[in-house]
Amino acid sequence: MVSENLSELHCNQRTLFGRGSLDKLVPLLASQQQPTLLFCGQSFLQGPAYARLKTSLNDHIIGYEIVRNEASPADIDGWVARWRGHVDRVVAIGGGSVLDAAKAFSAMIQHPLPTARYLEKVGDSAVQAVTLPLIAVPTTAGTGSEVTQNAVVTDQHDIQVKASLRHPVFVPRVAILDPDLLKGAPDNVLASCAIDAFTHLFEAYLSNKGNLFTRQLALTGLKQFVQAWPALNRKDAEGDDAREAMMMASWLGGVSLSSAGLGVIHGIAGELGAIKPFHHGEVCGRLLFPFLEQLAESQQPEQQKLMSELHQQLFSETAASPARHLKNWLQHQSISPFWQEGPSLTLTEVDWILARANSKNSWVNYSQEQMREMIVQAWPIN
Structure with missing residues (x-):
């Protein structure tokens, strides 16, 4: 079979x-x-x-x-x-x-x-x-x-x-x-690109199309990302190692998304990119944080299981909420607060995006209201 x-x-x-x-x-x-x-x-x-x-x-x-x-x-x-x-x-x-x-x-x-x-x-x-x-x-x-x-x-x-x-x-x-x-790139570029790689790996890891093969590929990339994320802009040997690890994480992100597909973050980001000239990596990173908040509240058993296993693989300390721990770690360790300030969206643009957005390969079929919440937490709305 x-x-x-x-x-x-x-x-x-x-x-x-x-x-x-x-x-x-x-x-x-x-x-x-x-x-x-x-x-x-x-x-x-x-x-x-x-x-x-x-x-x-x-x-x-x-x-x-x-x-x-x-x-x-x-x-x-x-x-x-x-x-x-x-x-x-x-x-x-x-x-x-x-x-x-x-x-x-x-x-x-x-x-x-x-x-x-x-x-x-x-x-x-x-x-x-x-x-x-x-x-x-x-x-x-x-x-x-x-x-x-x-x-x-x-x-x-x-x-x-x-x-x-x-x-x-x-x-x-x-x-x-x-x-x-990667040497010499501005901090905001390094961070916005890297969070795109993370989102590819993370959504592929969580994908309902995933299996042992695809999740191990994504997990390898996520481990490289965690090593690299805090030190991307350093000018010493640790910075060289970080940029090498992130280059590998990015390549594995491409392999992973091709093999297992992506989730609701890209289901929204792809439609937003059709009407706004925002940096795609920053878009994914901004959506990632409210998505992690929703993930923390999720009772979907497969999501809970995958997040628990991922936390054990990536971090040494225990956490009551793997999703919130990941969000806090990503923000605390980032070399650039790309999710702060920045551009805004209008209500008309939000409605246009939501009319076309989808959950892709997520375990949960996110409602328009859930997706709206992700967007309004990610950008000022005027």
Whole structure:
């Protein structure tokens, strides 16, 4: 008999991990000469890694596309129109938005229709198992996009949707995970990205689609996160170890969400991202804390069991409420109070989000009122 919770793992064909592993990029490109396009962020072009690699890297790159925000269908269609027939390989160096843009481009340049036709939620055409080979180099530790099979596309103006292009072949062929690329990032960026990784791991761990395999993957990542979270911005050996651990946690978060799915936090965050240009990691982190309060009150037996087991694995001390202990620990140990102050939402925007939000793979089917409570605790409402 086949289990309902049969897990399936898709990951990179090749993963290079460790401090200084970015230096393997140029030899990797040189080993097989192909017309190669680079997607990156402006911060990478202004940073020390690019200054060091620029001359040798440019020998293997035919052009650049700078990604300044989450890519829209129009952005992707424009890149495809510019480069179709000229590119055989893609390199992406940057945060999650850069990697998602490159993944979407790599796939759509092999497809005949406009991007929106293939998008989940709004499209009418299935993606095919074709994409250009992609080398993904994350410069943040959060999304895990370097190992997921989905490319997130966002349109906040015309069709107001945040959705994915998704297929197992969209997993980047190569991932280069160099923790030194996290050095020098602002504290709020480090924390907001890292809490995104945590939410991927945590929701996958709690998922009703999970099994022993997926929960052990998520648990490994959560242990790495706990080690890293308080020391991400340190400039000593402990900071180097923390950034290495968080890079691993982020990659495992991508693997975990692909294998077990996510929960209500992302069920809300994905819809909010369709209308507001908030940092996705911060959105997930803000929703996480009121979710943990609801989790503390939950009588759902599987949730209670999983939280008890998780607490035993992550913390040495006992706690009357594992969920509240986790919330307090996360806030107390954070290098940046990203959940304080910040932007607001209107009542109309809250209603729009709630009309589309869902509980995804949660053990509880959260009501609109429960989800509303999470939102109003996370942001000022005006």
